Amino acid sequence: MLITIAPGALCILVFLVLPSAYLVGMAFLTNGPYGLPTLPLSLQSFRELAGFGFLGWSPGNLYTLIRSVWQTLLATALVILLAYPAAYYISTRPARWRPLMLLVIVVPSWTNQVIRSVGWMNIFAPGTPVSDFAALLGLTAPQMGLFPSQFAVIVGLVYNFLPFMVLPLYAAFERLDTEQVEAAKDLFASPVAVFRHAVFPQTLPGLMAGTVLVAIPAFGMYVVTELLGGGKATMIGNLVARQFAQASNWPLGAAGAIIMIAVTLIGLKVLRDLGRRLGGDREVVL
Amino acid sequence: MRRGGLEYALRAFWIVLLVFLYAPLAVVVFFSFNSINSSARFAGFSLQWYERLFRNEAIVSALTNTVVLALVSTLIAVLIGGLLGYGFYRYRLGRLSWLIWLIYLPVIMPDIVFGIAEMTFFVAINERLGILSPGLGTMVIAHVTFQVPFVALLVNARLLSLDPQLFEACHDLYAGPWQRARFFLLPVLRPAILSSFLLALTLSIDDFVISFFTAGPQSTTLPIYIWSAIKKGVTPEVNAIATLMIGSVFVVALFSLLAQHGASGGKQSKGGTKA
Numbered sequence: 001m002l003i004t005i006a007p008g009a010l011c012i013l014v015f016l017v018l019p020s021a022y023l024v025g026m027a028f029l030t031n032g033p034y035g036l037p038t039l040p041l042s043l044q045s046f047r048e049l050a051g052f053g054f055l056g057w058s059p060g061n062l063y064t065l066i067r068s069v070w071q072t073l074l075a076t077a078l079v080i081l082l083a084y085p086a087a088y089y090i091s092t093r094p095a096r097w098r099p100l101m102l103l104v105i106v107v108p109s110w111t112n113q114v115i116r117s118v119g120w121m122n123i124f125a126p127g128t129p130v131s132d133f134a135a136l137l138g139l140t141a142p143q144m145g146l147f148p149s150q151f152a153v154i155v156g157l158v159y160n161f162l163p164f165m166v167l168p169l170y171a172a173f174e175r176l177d178t179e180q181v182e183a184a185k186d187l188f189a190s191p192v193a194v195f196r197h198a199v200f201p202q203t204l205p206g207l208m209a210g211t212v213l214v215a216i217p218a219f220g221m222y223v224v225t226e227l228l229g230g231g232k233a234t235m236i237g238n239l240v241a242r243q244f245a246q247a248s249n250w251p252l253g254a255a256g257a258i259i260m261i262a263v264t265l266i267g268l269k270v271l272r273d274l275g276r277r278l279g280g281d282r283e284v285v286l
Numbered sequence: 287m288r289r290g291g292l293e294y295a296l297r298a299f300w301i302v303l304l305v306f307l308y309a310p311l312a313v314v315v316f317f318s319f320n321s322i323n324s325s326a327r328f329a330g331f332s333l334q335w336y337e338r339l340f341r342n343e344a345i346v347s348a349l350t351n352t353v354v355l356a357l358v359s360t361l362i363a364v365l366i367g368g369l370l371g372y373g374f375y376r377y378r379l380g381r382l383s384w385l386i387w388l389i390y391l392p393v394i395m396p397d398i399v400f401g402i403a404e405m406t407f408f409v410a411i412n413e414r415l416g417i418l419s420p421g422l423g424t425m426v427i428a429h430v431t432f433q434v435p436f437v438a439l440l441v442n443a444r445l446l447s448l449d450p451q452l453f454e455a456c457h458d459l460y461a462g463p464w465q466r467a468r469f470f471l472l473p474v475l476r477p478a479i480l481s482s483f484l485l486a487l488t489l490s491i492d493d494f495v496i497s498f499f500t501a502g503p504q505s506t507t508l509p510i511y512i513w514s515a516i517k518k519g520v521t522p523e524v525n526a527i528a529t530l531m532i533g534s535v536f537v538v539a540l541f542s543l544l545a546q547h548g549a550s551g552g553k554q555s556k557g558g559t560k561a
Binding site for chain 1: 308313341365368372373393395400403412488492512521535538540542
């Protein structure tokens with residue numbers, strides 16, 4: 001028993017639980033002279049995170065948190081809108097084509113996330129056809145690129161997480177009980193009603209799994225926002241990282257990390273309740 | 287016909303989706319062959335960025351680091367994680383059963399938080415004990431730590447899907463621990479071990495954030511190199527490195543496709559694809 005469990009348990013305890021506990025503890029320390037945490041214990045970093053600095057209250061950090069939640073919700077909604085038809089389309093193709101089509105969806109996500117962002121930077125840079133077209137439509141000022149911007153961040157998020165929604169939705173569509181759909185059609189249900197009553201409930205577990213896989217990492221995103229947002233659409237992850245990378249205020253960063261985990265847990269709880277309500281008596285496992 | 291309309295709409299949607307998915311990669315590949323330093327205008331075909339690349343020692347060492355980090359951490363993680371997945375299945379943990387829940391920690395923990403926790407932890411240890419100075423070693427530790435839970439969960443899931451009577455049969459045949467491992471566990475767990483190996487490898491190669499925060503000055507990986515190059519505003523060379531990485535991903539994809547094809551072609555009736 002020791003041989004099998006001890007190495008893994010030790011690895012997780014020492015290198016995952018212990019560092020996390022250390023980080024949590026750091027949030028309750030005071031910011032020292034070189035950005036390094038020192039005693040005494042205080043709630044100073046949480047006050048600072050809420051916006052109470054020596055210049056009085058400012059809502060900057062609060063805006064960042066709200067923007068993070070908003071961008072996560074928006075990106076997840078867009079991913080769902082794209083993934084539903086894609087998953088349905090794949091599931092209606094001949095069986096021998098489906099593995100290839102899934103592979104085609106997944107392959108871009110095998111490249112590193114930095115590279116994927118570089119791709120969008122190339123497309124949205126000033127002077128590219130896409131940017132020129134956007135300027136022509138009056139969406140951006142001429143000679144300006146589409147990045148860095150909140151728009152570019154959303155595109156980057158959707159691009160990054162699309163496969164994580166398509167795969168579980170496809171799995172749900174493949175198990176779909178088509179007789180229910182046929183029955184609904186026989187009863188002269190409109191296409192919307194067919195979707196609402198026969199398709200949606202059956203794909204709900206896949207949708208829930210996909211939402212967890214998309215929304216959690218999207219909320220913690222660092223690379224896409226840093227590269228494509230360039231300071232214009234920072235999310236909470238960037239705010240936290242900045243406190244450490246530039247060694248300005250470790251306790252503040254640690255407090256931000258705690259808030260990130262708290263928001264993630266709240267989000268999971270909300271999703272679970274939502275799943276229960278939408279699923280009715282169905283078991284929506286999360 | 288309504289049905290035909292929907293079919294055409296879906297087909298058009300699929301094509302647009304493919305353009306969306308592949309345009310960023312195609313642009314990177316295309317402009318890596320540009321003869322001028324621009325990602326807006328193509329001035330002619332040239333391989334100059336690739337020539338610079340292979341003469342750049344920093345990039346060659348970043349490439350080596352990337353491969354070493356991915357392979358070493360994956361091998362360790364599959365070993366430790368596989369054992370853990372088996373241990374969780376085989377033994378009742380009693381008072382230690384809460385350990386299993388810790389496995390889900392990396393799933394809800396944003397990688398930026400994990401990376402920063404690792405970094406501050408390593409710094410604290412290093413200050414007091416003088417060990418674990420940032421470098422390839424700390425990166426391997428961090429990667430193994432986030433890979434282990436995924437491996438353990440996959441192996442555990444496979445074991446749970448097996449008939450418990452198989453284990454009793456092993457026992458009845460007086461198989462010792464080694465024989466049980468060699469002739470029963472390893473063969474039945476082979477698919478799970480293989481897929482967890484691939485998953486762990488993908489997780490390691492795709493990771494940037496955790497590597498970034500645990501890396502030392504001598505242990506730059508390709509994504510970290512690209513990151514700092516972009517921040518300095520060097521684009522065409524970045525496109526060339528990125529193209530090489532995209533190329534290797536497509537080689538792997540091709541192999542996986544061939545393997546899939548071979549598997550379903552060999553045993554048509556019970557192949558991996560559901561007919």
